[in-house]
Amino acid sequence: MLKNLLKLLFPDICYGCGSLLIKNERVICTACRHTLPRTYHHQSPEQNEIHKKFYGLLPLEFSCSFLYFTHKNNVKELIHNLKYRNKTAIGKELGMIYSSDIRKVIEKYHVDCIVPVPLHPKRLKERGYNQIETFAKTIAETCKVDYNPTILYRKTYSKTQTKKNKESRQMDKRNVFAVQYNKENEGKHYLLIDDVLTTGATLESCGNALLEIPNTKISILTIAYTLS
Numbered sequence: 001m002l003k004n005l006l007k008l009l010f011p012d013i014c015y016g017c018g019s020l021l022i023k024n025e026r027v028i029c030t031a032c033r034h035t036l037p038r039t040y041h042h043q044s045p046e047q048n049e050i051h052k053k054f055y056g057l058l059p060l061e062f063s064c065s066f067l068y069f070t071h072k073n074n075v076k077e078l079i080h081n082l083k084y085r086n087k088t089a090i091g092k093e094l095g096m097i098y099s100s101d102i103r104k105v106i107e108k109y110h111v112d113c114i115v116p117v118p119l120h121p122k123r124l125k126e127r128g129y130n131q132i133e134t135f136a137k138t139i140a141e142t143c144k145v146d147y148n149p150t151i152l153y154r155k156t157y158s159k160t161q162t163k164k165n166k167e168s169r170q171m172d173k174r175n176v177f178a179v180q181y182n183k184e185n186e187g188k189h190y191l192l193i194d195d196v197l198t199t200g201a202t203l204e205s206c207g208n209a210l211l212e213i214p215n216t217k218i219s220i221l222t223i224a225y226t227l228s
């Protein structure tokens, strides 16, 4: 009874377009699901625009983004809701939708473990959650690979480091991630997952940190890719 009343007062809306969800729809409405601007990178995981972007920067096995991010499409609203409004169900939902496409790629390339790009501890404290977690976990669960959110972490800065001049801080930006690993983590294929790929600097830095683990292979997956 109370549940019905609450539903009447606060009906479920689509996090992509804001329209009312009807029976059997959840999180993202049918219209938005059908119009998601897919990249289809999974059909050519070594021959696509983002794989080429990292060419010469990071030795990647494969690279895929699920969707295109533009200021006109529903992806912007979905990512915004996921990132800033605590709507973590979006990550799970997108993960479920994408897993049917990406499963074959993950199997073919023998991915062992999924690693989410970590948030800075200060940001994590403010936000209370890492926005990429539900998406990354859902991909790991549905594709039956390990999930490791602790192997990669962001270094925290000391006061002396923050005093450095702009140029050297810029240099530090490339080196903000580090790994903590043991023998068991060696010789694996890690799939790094992030929300939006723009310049690729964060993923490059994460990838370089993971490559410090002996005999490691890495690949990249993001929910969205910003068209420049």
Ligand SMILES: [Zn+2]
Binding pocket: 014, 015, 016, 017, 018, 019, 028, 029, 030, 031, 032, 033
């Ligand atoms: Zn919608």
